[in-house]
Structures are given as C-alpha cells and as structure tokens.
Amino acid sequence: MRTIIFILRKEFLQILRNKAMIPIIIFLPLVQLLILAHAVTYEIKNINFAVIDLDKTKYSRELISKFSQNKYFTLKDNFDNVELAFDGFKKNEFKLIINIPNNFEKDYLISGKTKLQLLINAEDMSAAGIIYNYTSNIIQQFNGEILIENPKISDFTQEPIIEVTFSNWFNPELNYKTYMVPGILVILVSLIGIFLTSMNITREKELGTIEQINVTPIKKYQFIFGKLFPFWIIGIVELAFGMTAGIIIFNIPLLGNPLLIFLIAAIYLVVVLSIGLFISTITHTQQQAMFIAWFFMMLFVLLGGVFTPVEYMPQWAKVIAFFNPIAHFTRVIRMIMLKGSGFEDVAQTIYILIIYGVVTSTLSVWLYRKRG
C-alpha cells in the first residue's frame, strides 16, 4: 500500500508540472461549453426565400406577405421562372423557392383545390425538414384563414374537427442548449478518461521510463492504480467545474440529485479510464495513442445519442448503443438534470455501467504486461 502512495505522489507531481495540463484542465471545459453549446443548434433563425408568382392575384399576394411578415422568413428576390431562381440556389442566396402557378386563386375558388410548389435546398437535410415544417404550417394557417372568408365553405364548419393540442414538458421553450450541455459534460469527462490516460502511459513508454518501473517489484495493479487514480480525480473535478459553469452560464436546470450524477460519474470514469489504459497497451507512440483515442471517441459520440437522438437510428445501431458507455451516461445525466429522475429510474443503467467497469478494467489490467 505504501507503494501506491509513492506512485501517486510522483504522478501528481508530474501532472501538475506538465505545462500543457493546466490549460487543458481549465480551458477545455470552458471552450467546449461556450463554443459547442452555442454552435450546436438545429434551430433555424432565418429562412431566406425567393418567390415565383405567376398568378399575381389577391390570394397569391396575401400568401406571400404572410411569409414575408413572418419573423423566420426573409424575402430575398422575385423571379419569373424557375431556371433563374435556381441560379440563386447555386449561389446560396436563399434556401426556399415558393412557386405559385397561374390560376392559383381561380382553381381554389372554383374547385376548392389548388396547388403550389415548394422547392427546398436540401443540402442540409435536417434544415430542409425544418424549413418544410415551418412552411407548411404557414400554408395551413393561410388555408384556414381563407376558408373562413369564403361563404360557400361555411357549410364545412359542420365538419368534425379533431383538435390537437400539445405540451412540452421539462423544456417548454424547447431550448436546445438545455439538451446539449449535459451531453457536452459527458464528452468532457470522456476526453479526460480516454485521451489523457492513454497518452500519459504511452508517453512513459516512449521515454523509456516505463522500463525502469517494470524492473522493480511494483505490482501491476499498483502501477495501474497510480496511473489512473489522478485522472479519475481530475475527471470528477472537471465534471463539477463543467456542471457549475453550465448551470451558471446557460441556466441548465438541475432537478435531480447532483450526488447521484457524481456517483454515476465515478463508475463511468472507471470505464473510460480502462479504455484509455487499453489503448495504451496496443500502442507504442503517443501519436498512435492519440489517433486511436480520437477514433474511439468519435464512434462513441456519434453513435451515442449525444448530438442526434438514438430514435433516429436503425435497430442495429440502437443495439450498438447499448454497449456504448457514453450513450448510457449521456442518457442518465439528461434524465437526472432535466427531469429529476431518481435512483430507481437510473438503477439499471448504474448496474450496466458497473458491469462494464469491471469487465473493461479487468481486461485492460490483464492485457498490460510488465514483461515482453
């Protein structure tokens, strides 16, 4: 046991003296939070659009003005035909073309049915979906308004209508940052566990100091514990720091018990630290370690529901997500912070993480060899 104390002392001294470490520990969370939280948003603030009005009637003009008066839409240009309008697409001047054909109003008044065409620049397919939503909502509204004006149609007020109301719980303003920040915290903690650990151990390999350790009677577990424990502490500190910053800067709610989050984080860190250790057993240089760590992180984050919900993934990807520790931690940290979930609600995840922790740490310790 004394041995572990000596190892820990050396590790802490080295980490604190490492000039690169201090900026990482302080700036990384801030940068991540500030930039990521603001950059990552799928909300659309403004939709630039163009119009082709071949009808030029009261209805077509009213419809167009309904758009241009809407705070989300900005009318950029008017065209006489589609080819000319397309040029604007190529130049990225607008994302939507509303193409109102001849006889738009006439058809409606006579047959009760009319058409128009929406051309949406779908380079960014999620934006395209949202643009379509906003646009069709406005068209629906317009539809409702002219319906009322039209005397023939008053008969249709007898038509049964299913009124659909909705309510958003836990995040009524649909604030995207509320969703993102807990995910960013998970990424932060994972970065420390995977990157810093693997690079630290590989660095000793590169320098050769690890050989000197291997030739002493130090036991494997003592060395490994000495290497991982400081980063475990740093991970917890970062989480606390990041969470506080997130709550202060972004007003993220914290409905649940923060201690529960830290309990889970403590277990989660063991998992990611073991992964970092594992990476160090399969690499010889820091550069390799960095790449493999990057690769793992990227896979875990993309498939972990951090930026895009798991519901958007096919079944096989959902299965993979089950084995992804980042997916689990992200899910429960959101549950606890945003919904106030309690221990029973997350118990199953805790057990899963414990199993992962035991498996990954045993595996990595077993793989680590003092002897070649």
Added chain:
Amino acid sequence: MNNIIEVENLTKKFGKFTAVDSISFEVKEGEIFGFIGANGAGKTTAIKMLCGLLTPTSGKATVASYNVYNQSEKIKKNIGYMSQKFSLYEDLTVKENISFYAGIYGLSFSEIKNKTRHLISLLGIENEKNKLLKSLPLGWKQKLAFLISIIHTPKIVFLDEPTGGVDPITRRQFWDLIYNAANNGITIFVTTHYMDEAEYCNRVSILANGKISALDKPEELKKKYKCSNMYEVFVKLYQDRNL
C-alpha cells in the same frame, strides 16, 4: 563463492531472428562481470531476460537462485537496473526521484531520509537537490541513476551501457562508484562497448552475433590472444569470426 547467476543455453528469438543464441555462463557472487560486444550483438536482450523484462525463448537461467521464467517478480526484489536511457524522471527533482524509487523498493521513511542525504553528499549536489532532473548535466544524471539503482542494496545490479556519451573523467568517476558498490558485496553485471572498461571487470565475456565467443579474466584473455589490451583481443576475435 556461490554462483549468483546461472545461465544454460539461454536463447531469444524474435520471429526468425535469433538475438541470443544458446549462451551459457555463471556469475559469482560479488564479482564484476562484463558483457562486451558490438551493437546488436545481443547484450541488451540478454540482460533484459535476466531482469525479467523479456521472456526467453528457451534455455535456463536463475538469478539469485530464482528462476527467470516463473519467479521474475522475486528476482526484481533482489536486483537493481540501469538502462541506456537512464530512466530517471526529467520532470521530477533529484530528491523526488530518489524518494520515489526508494519508496518503491520498500525503504522506510527514515531510511529514505538517510539515503537521500547520503547520496546527495556523495555526489556533491547539495545545491541541486531541489532542481528538476533535466537541468543536470549528463554525467551527474548517470551517477545518480546508478546510485538510485542500488538504493535498496540489491544482491546484483544490472547496468546496460551505463557510460554512453560522457567524458572519460566522468566515466572514471562512475567506475569508482561501481567499485565501491562491489566492495560492499553487490555483484555487478555490466554491458559495454568500451573496451577499456572491459579491463575493469573481474571477468569478461565477449558476445558476437548472439553467441559467447570468449569468457575469462581480462589478463588471461590478453595472454591467450597475445594482445596488450582488450581492444586488440576483441578485434582479433572478431576477425577470426569472419574468416
């Protein structure tokens, strides 16, 4: 005198390449035993097998009466080691390096204090004891590394090319430290490619292409091959090899 190291047909292959080819020898307790040879002759591989850093492919070896195959952890308690890279921590101070390794080898806090004081005065680096290791000149780092490698008074200390890259005076001082340790009963196993250092050993074995081509006291080797120094012995053996 007892044999503290016994090696029989020890071999190490890396794939098709045989680094150490069935070598056999003994090292007596308390002697200064040298392994000399050109780079790539297999010295470092041999030493690593004896230290428990590499698993041999075949053959037998015992160090301090422990088997290198399955008792390597017991061996490590009884040996010291200093590699070509010195392997002290550049970002720790002199004192911190000393207390770290001393602590790892199980010395008590008071023993550590005493040893630290002793080492620092021995090397005359009182003013540098709290400086980071990277600020020390190479020679001092080497000597410090050696003293740290025997801080737990092991039975044997393995030195792998310990004097690379320093001036002759520092090398001489280094060997004074080695003699000192040998006088205190520590067996010294040293590899080197400096032929003059071969003269400092009690017995010397010459390694070439993974095989031992000669093993005896330096004076005997010089007599046998009718040379006036070890360098000539080495060259002669090497030339004979190639014929």
Added chain:
Amino acid sequence: MKRFLGFVKKEFYHIFRDYRTLLILFGMPVVQILVFGFAITTEIKDANIAFLDLSKDNVTEEISNKIISSGYFILQQNLESVEQIEKEFKKGTIKEVIIFEPEFARKLEKEHKANIQIIADASDPNLANMLINYTTSIIKNYQKEFKKYSDDLPFIESEVKMIYNPELKSVFMFVPGLMAVILLLISALMTSVSITREKEFGTMEVLLVSPLNPFQIIIGKVIPYILIAFIDAGIILYLARFVFEMPFEGSLILLILQCVLYVITALSLGIFISSLTNNQQIAMMLSLAALMLPTVLLSGYIFPVENMPLLLQLLSNFIPARWFIIIVKSIMLKNSDFSYIWEETLILLGMCAVFILVSVKRFKIRLE
C-alpha cells in the same frame, strides 16, 4: 535530386510501417462515412410512446392503431392516469404520451370537436418537436378520412421538391465536411507532429547538417502525407458515390484542384505549428485545439453555420474548411462551375498565401 528521393523514401518507410496509424488513417474515413450514412438518418424509427385513453371507444382505437402502424412509434404502454406520466418520463421509458379526452367519439359526433393532447418529453427538444409533428399529421390524415360530406374540404396542396438531395440523405451533407476534416487531420496534424517528433528526437539536427536544404527536408517530410490525404479523399468520394449514390454533377478536375489548394493551406498550417514548438505533445495539442476542434465545430461540417450566434459565424469565416466545404458542395451537388465559386476560391487562395508566407518566415527564423 537523388538525395532528396532517398529522403522521401525514408519518410515513406516511417509512415507505412506504422500499421496502427495507417489503419486508423484509412479506416477512420471509411467508418465515419458508413456510420453517418447508415446510422444517422433524418427519420424517426420506433420511438417509445404511450396512450392515455380516457375514452376507449372505437374512434380512439382507430386513431391509436393508425399511429402505431405508421412505423415511427412503438407502443410501450397504456397508461391509466395522468399522474403516471411524469413517473414514466422520469424513468425514460417513453418519449410521448397521447391523451384522448373522455367520450371522444360522442363529442366528435355531437359537438363536432374532440381534443387529443400530446405531451412530449422535451428534454430532447428536437425529438419532441418531430414526434409532435409526426403525430399531429397522422391525426390530421385520419381526420380527412373521417369526412361527413362527400366533397373534400378545400385546401392548398403543396408539392415539395427537395433539391440537390431528394431523399434527404445525411451523407450528402457530411461528406464534404468529412473530406475537409480528414484532409486537415492528415495534412496539418500529422505533419506538425511528424516534424516536431524529428526535432524532439534530435534527428532534425542531423538532417539540417546534411546536404539537404531545409525546404527539401520539409517537402520531403510532407509528400507521403499528401499522398495519404489524397488516397483518403478518394476513398471518401468513392464510398459516397457508389455506396450512398451521392451525385457527382460537377467537374472532377475542378474538385481535385480545389483539394490541392486546400491541402496546401492545411500543410502550411501544420508546418507553422511545428515551427512553434519542439515538443510533440504540445504540437499535437495545438493542432487539435487551434485547428481540428474549430474545424469540426464551426466549419459547417455537422452544424450549419447560419444558425450560430453572430460571433461564432464571424470566427467561422477564418476557418479554411468553411470555404472548402461550400466549394465541394457546390461542385458535387449543384454542378456549379467556377463562376459560382470564384469568391470562395479566392478566399481560400488568400488564406493559403498568407499561411505559406507566415510559416516560411517563421521556419527561417527558427533555423537561424
């Protein structure tokens, strides 16, 4: 010239013998594309929902069936009371609850109006929004079928065409960004680390003392990475084209030229960073923090720039990848010829020139 080629050969050996890194360098883009392409879609599948049917009549049953059979949702449970909702949300078992008010069918028949309330778990606001939209449109569709009158309700039909990406595949958006990121990773990050490593090990001094001049050394170091970068770009484009059917409308030559421009810009950035330090770790950190991170976040790779706050949009303008991505999208998706992308190209050229000048100057100083 012979010396130079010998040097280049050595560099190739270094790199191509490092199997692990090579595996990552070539495997990473493949995996990323496959992941983006197959796993990340824009359609929701199998979202967990629950019904709270306070009416339990044939109409509510029909509507419920219609919702479930859409394929977007999976019915997890049927709740009995409103109090259960919060508990289930907290457990995370369901994302949406659909509540039918009591006497639904009767109200619809007699009073011509009945209410369905959708409660969404908006801890994921994007998902909640989409779920509500999907559910609402299914209900509205049902309403259309439930008509009393033989005539249809008048309505405006919108025909929608998604231009440049008719099936809304996510790959179309990610591929240009992926190219930008991978090219940057190889040309800037790896180069800076490779040069710094040589300095750290002391072998750089040996090279400088040799008959090779500093420019030859740098170029020699950098050539293998250029090759790898282009192979990677090729792999990405190949997969995008043949596995995901991404169109390639525009000129391949123009694209290649733009890639060359971008790669040179990235290289000069990498060289610049390597001139700032002798320590590999620091070079890596700098490259990651100052190049990779901003590129991944702010260049429009994953998150569209126009949705970001003004300050970040401004920052984004200084990132070469931002312009490169616009150029690649224009060429690949929109069949734009040079006249449409000359502005972006000019900006990229400008950046390239500036970075080359700066790094050359710095490198000269460092050597003296």
